Amino acid sequence: MVWRSIARTLRQCPLTVAPETVSDAATQDLADRLAAASQRRLGRSLAIRQVDAGSCNGCELEINMLNSIVYDLERFGLRFVASPRHADVLLVTGPITRNMQDALRRTYDATPDPKFVVAVGDCAVDGGVFKGSYAIHGGVDSTIPVDLVVRGCPPSPAQLLEGLRLLLEANA
Amino acid sequence: MIAAGILRAAPTAPCAPWSRHVLTPDAWAALVDALRNDRDVALLSMWADSQLVYCLFHDIGTGDFIPASVQVDAGAYRALSPVRPAAAWFERMIHDLFGHIAEGGTDNRPWLDHGHWDQHAPMSPRATPNLMAAEPPQFLPTEGDDLHQIAVGPVHAGIIEPGHFRFTAQGETIVRLEIRLGYVHKGTLGLMRGKSPRAAARFAARLSGDSTVAHSIAFARAAEAAAAVEAPARALVLRAVMAELERVANHLGDCGAIANDAAFAFLPARFGWHREAVLAAAFGAFGHRLMMDCVVPGGVAGDVAEAGILPVLAAIATELPGLLRVYDDYSSLVDRMVTTGTVRTELVNRFAAGGFVGRASGRDFDLRRAPGYAPYSDMAFEIPLLQAGDVDARFRIRAAEITVSIDLLRRLLAGLPDGPLTVPLPLATGEGIGWAEGFRGDIWTWLRLDGGQIASVFCRDPSWLQWPLLQAAVEGNIVADFPLCNKSFNCSYSGVDL
Ligand code: SF4
Numbered sequence: 001m002v003w004r005s006i007a008r009t010l011r012q013c014p015l016t017v018a019p020e021t022v023s024d025a026a027t028q029d030l031a032d033r034l035a036a037a038s039q040r041r042l043g044r045s046l047a048i049r050q051v052d053a054g055s056c057n058g059c060e061l062e063i064n065m066l067n068s069i070v071y072d073l074e075r076f077g078l079r080f081v082a083s084p085r086h087a088d089v090l091l092v093t094g095p096i097t098r099n100m101q102d103a104l105r106r107t108y109d110a111t112p113d114p115k116f117v118v119a120v121g122d123c124a125v126d127g128g129v130f131k132g133s134y135a136i137h138g139g140v141d142s143t144i145p146v147d148l149v150v151r152g153c154p155p156s157p158a159q160l161l162e163g164l165r166l167l168l169e170a171n172a
Numbered sequence: 173m174i175a176a177g178i179l180r181a182a183p184t185a186p187c188a189p190w191s192r193h194v195l196t197p198d199a200w201a202a203l204v205d206a207l208r209n210d211r212d213v214a215l216l217s218m219w220a221d222s223q224l225v226y227c228l229f230h231d232i233g234t235g236d237f238i239p240a241s242v243q244v245d246a247g248a249y250r251a252l253s254p255v256r257p258a259a260a261w262f263e264r265m266i267h268d269l270f271g272h273i274a275e276g277g278t279d280n281r282p283w284l285d286h287g288h289w290d291q292h293a294p295m296s297p298r299a300t301p302n303l304m305a306a307e308p309p310q311f312l313p314t315e316g317d318d319l320h321q322i323a324v325g326p327v328h329a330g331i332i333e334p335g336h337f338r339f340t341a342q343g344e345t346i347v348r349l350e351i352r353l354g355y356v357h358k359g360t361l362g363l364m365r366g367k368s369p370r371a372a373a374r375f376a377a378r379l380s381g382d383s384t385v386a387h388s389i390a391f392a393r394a395a396e397a398a399a400a401v402e403a404p405a406r407a408l409v410l411r412a413v414m415a416e417l418e419r420v421a422n423h424l425g426d427c428g429a430i431a432n433d434a435a436f437a438f439l440p441a442r443f444g445w446h447r448e449a450v451l452a453a454a455f456g457a458f459g460h461r462l463m464m465d466c467v468v469p470g471g472v473a474g475d476v477a478e479a480g481i482l483p484v485l486a487a488i489a490t491e492l493p494g495l496l497r498v499y500d501d502y503s504s505l506v507d508r509m510v511t512t513g514t515v516r517t518e519l520v521n522r523f524a525a526g527g528f529v530g531r532a533s534g535r536d537f538d539l540r541r542a543p544g545y546a547p548y549s550d551m552a553f554e555i556p557l558l559q560a561g562d563v564d565a566r567f568r569i570r571a572a573e574i575t576v577s578i579d580l581l582r583r584l585l586a587g588l589p590d591g592p593l594t595v596p597l598p599l600a601t602g603e604g605i606g607w608a609e610g611f612r613g614d615i616w617t618w619l620r621l622d623g624g625q626i627a628s629v630f631c632r633d634p635s636w637l638q639w640p641l642l643q644a645a646v647e648g649n650i651v652a653d654f655p656l657c658n659k660s661f662n663c664s665y666s667g668v669d670l
Binding site (some may be wrong): 067082 | 286291327330333356357362363440441445457461464479499664665
């Protein structure tokens with residue numbers, strides 16, 4: 001089964017979807033904004049550390065799909081790493097709960113410079129529907145500086161991919 | 173007197189569909205004493221508001237579900253945890269949110285309150301300001317030769333939710349695991365209060381994103397029960413279509429993820445491919461990949477464009493048997509699964525653990541069958557059951573349930589009734605219980621409406637009764653097998669952190 005399936009795949013076209021083109025205007029815009037931080041070139045490869053700082057886990061489901069063969073994140077030089085100490089990018093989800101704020105700040109501090117923070121999901125923007133709760137501190141930028149926002153509840157893998165590739169292109 | 177007798181002897185207050193038995197503190201104390209030697213009554217859920225502590229019991233002998241409550245007296249009530257260990261986390265949650273003290277409880281350490289909020293007991297009318305700096309958590313003491321501790325989290329290595337796992341190990345063997353949660357506590361129950369069911373449904377849908385459909389159904393059914401209305405037939409069938417799609421998508425993801433934790437890349441690749449196809453079909457059919465906010469109190473938010481669903485199901489049905497043969501054929505894979513992370517039947521019964529955790533260990537419980545709800549009540553279908561209780565059994569239950577759900581989906585789509593999608597919810601006052609079988613297991617939602625607004629609500633995620641068993645399942649296993657055990661449970665953090 002495994003070998004037959006692999007052989008079949010080799011004969012057919014790949015299952016991975018073709019990437020959408022990234023908008024030039026948006027790339028340029030982000031490149032300008034990141035210019036200061038990108039002085040030390042990271043190259044065309046970014047290591048990503050995902051941090052759930054209070055999400056409902058919906059955002060994690062879609063981020064996980066980036067690792068599937070359909071979206072195959074690694075073909076763009078993007079990969080998830082297990083420690084913030086190995087990361088260039090923090091991908092942060094959720095409204096920042098008061099109980100996670102400290103852990104998020106410490107994760108940020110453990111990530112070597114230069115680093116970028118991507119806030120993922122409507123909750124990560126400003127707390128989303130959870131805004132105003134006694135248990136919520138705010139959006140990601142209430143705790144650490146944010147470079148890029150990917151909206152959606154949750155954003156689809158395609159939207160996540162677009163955001164991360166923007167970061168890559170702007171950074172190259 | 174036996175526990176069920178004490179419950180039934182108490183006077184009742186209106187609650188739909190089952191009246192709530194109102195116990196005096198004395199009757200409650202007698203109930204706690206009776207439960208000590210009475211295995212026939214299971215605790216399914218426990219929650220509170222500012223005056224009462226509530227429980228949902230299951231009388232296993234008669235099959236009855238019995239809601240009960242006790243008045244909190246001078247800020248305290250008699251603890252249930254000495255006779256129902258699963259009550260301990262609920263009691264700690266009730267204390268941290270409402271300030272009620274469980275007298276004689278087995279564990280009175282804080283749970284959700286990590287010392288970072290502005291107030292203690294934030295949901296109580298008598299909340300007190302928090303003037304102290306947060307203190308480090310206390311873990312259970314361990315004694316013995318050559319023990320060492322491994323502290324993991326709250327930020328984990330994978331793309332998962334945050335929580336803290338404190339392992340005590342002897343060499344490679346786990347002697348004890350203690351789980352500390354509460355990191356993603358968002359104050360969801362507090363945010364739901366004072367809102368209309370329609371507005372509060374958005375929070376039920378975000379209690380645990382992977383079970384958004386099932387939580388939305390349980391919440392909608394509770395609101396409908398409290399307001400004494402019924403959703404139209406077409407909406408009920410569409411809800412079931414969404415719920416089964418959610419089950420298939422999650423089981424596909426889990427089956428792949430379990431194999432992935434044994435470093436067998438082929439299965440996650442194929443399972444992930446099909447999972448994506450289901451999510452894309454859900455988007456085509458209902459306009460959202462996870463079908464969030466598609467179930468609303470009174471019905472469903474929109475109609476279905478079902479054309480894309482059946483081909484995706486056919487592709488899964490065609491490939492699944494082959495994938496399971498691959499699983500069986502690779503002894504290096506099966507070797508990691510079989511006899512790993514075993515939970516005994518006695519334990520799942522004692523904790524009333526539902527879903528694949530219970531059904532892989534011989535607990536035959538599924539809300540679609542009992543107490544049942546439309547449209548499942550009229551359908552015959554198999555509920556897979558195994559006895560082994562290990563990672564392998566939890567994998568196989570999921571795989572078998574995918575097949576059952578595909579069959580259900582085909583029948584549901586073939587028999588879609590015509591008619592309206594919603595009924596309006598009157599501005600009612602009343603109390604209701606709703607339930608739904610999510611992919612993880614039984615979800616119970618209780619709420620009270622006051623003039624059409626939520627006065628009090630609790631959504632019980634299946635993970636409340638499964639997390640504690642993960643602690644038991646890993647005992648005696650090697651640390652390296654923890655990811656497998658954990659993935660085979662796949663408990664929700666957000667669902668219990670509220
Ligand atoms: S943005 Fe939506 S999916 Fe993401 S964590 Fe918030 S509620 Fe969940």
